[in-house]
Amino acid sequence: MSALAETTGGRIRWVRFSALTLIAAVVLVPLAAVVLLSLQPAFGSSSQGFTFENYVSVFSQTAIGTWLGNSFLVSLVTVVVAIVVAAPAGYVLSRGRGRLVSGYSLGLFVIQSLPVITSVIPLFILFAGLGLVDSLGGIIILYVGGTLSVATWMMAAYFDSIPVTLEEAAWMDGCSVFTGFIRIVLRNSLPGILSTAIFSFLLSWNDYLVAVIFLRSEQNYTLPIGLQTFFQQNQTDWGPVMTVAVVMMVPPILIFALLNRYFSVGGIGGSLAGR
């Protein structure tokens, strides 16, 4: 490549970098504000500059530890159950064919388009009878139901990128569909599984509507409800409120920061093509 072309490439790269920096800066203003406000001294405090006072007071004076634990428990169980149910279902969508599969696929769409608000009322009545209102188990079931359609679609979309020739080779060797699915498809689907897991985690970690209707007692609050209640009690005092907000947004951000590289792993079709 000539020196000229290389310089042009470098300049384009630099322009792209600046554009991204600018966009990211503007987009992140509201989130930066949350962090900065949480580090401000509390009302009537003598300290100057940034301080962790709010963190100390929030952890010692609120039930934030309980909310945090509840949120983790609910989200992790939801993720595991959602993957276990959605992965085989996604395989059916990806590889199966015929009227039944089309119907199932369309059914998922229709179900996904139903507003949560419609199903919440009957489920509330049903769960009240089963003792599942104001219980973490109850909302886990609801989150699994809420995440299932998209989780299935995400798994199916990833399976689509895995060439069926790999399974066919395994079937030739006498593998059953189930074994082929576990050994060939799932094994090569880590990025797909991870992105589905992240989606389910976010849905359950961030949900507000189901939690606000189903959770009643403070020892069962998840973080969104804890934060919202705390916000209503301390509307003018932004420091402590934003501190709880920071605690709530750190886990999803960490997960994304750590698992992001898995997203860059393309389908294994590319590696096949390169051979």
Next chain:
Amino acid sequence: MSRVSSETLRRSLDRARKGVGSSGAGRSPGKSGSRRRGKVAWTLVLFALPSVVLLVLLNAYPVIYAALQSLRNGDLIDPGAFVGLANYATVLQSPDFWRAAGFTLIFTVVGVFGSWAIGLALALLLRPRTPGGGIFKVLLLLPWVVPIVVSAMSWNWLVATPQSPLPMLTKALGLGDTLFLADPTLAQITVCVFKVWISFPFMMMMMSSALASVDVNVYEASRVDGASAWQTFRHITLPMIARSTFISWILMTIFCVNDFPTVFLLTGGGPLQSTQTLVVLAYSTVFQNFQTGPGVAIAFLMTLVLVVISVFLYRRIRKVDVA
């Protein structure tokens, strides 16, 4: 090597043309004999079973129950008496319903296409190797990653009162007092911008993974043929990501129409109900005015429209051709 990659390309084009679902991603598992095929079919049924059971129990049952409830005049505790379609008549005659329907439409159209355009632009910007590209990817995903309760709170802080940073900024710029959440039109704009801010990362992810599955050899071929960047985008990139685009539109339409917390936590539907969407209206009808019948009727009318749109777009996916 080039023979293998062009073979892969042909197959992926073929797959993209066919779409997934009834036509399937590859050849059917059961090729050797009908007994084998029957066994395969049973395995697939077992694979789908847990998901079907959960979906019926958690989605289908409540909807049927709610459908019956929309024909009664009860409340949360008492089912009430059968009133036929009276609830629907009440709802369809109420100006609140039509106003909420109008804003839901604006909110959805802006939410879907605004976030798609920005998401696709960023995905294209992020695709080539850029210094710090991985970090940008994470940073730009944050609005979608951060819990809505948190972001609504921070936007509140940013715009809600005349002393908030953004109104102070517009005042300093000589634009006078801008009451972002007190003026009906401005509040509508703010809510829509907030929705786009939350949603564009989702689109960016969808479009990034769609772009990643496009074989780079196609681009080399088009460059050799002397196609401009726009021509390449319009005639190669867009058609090849068309399927993902339709899926992302469908999902985002559903996310927008069904979205409760974005509006509820930022404005509560105000001022003067200007930002009330159908979901928020349904919620307040049921949980604040305790009219289960009309509330569920609103949700049902909304669902009906949504299902029609979904099915329409869903069928479009199948027709997508790599032309």
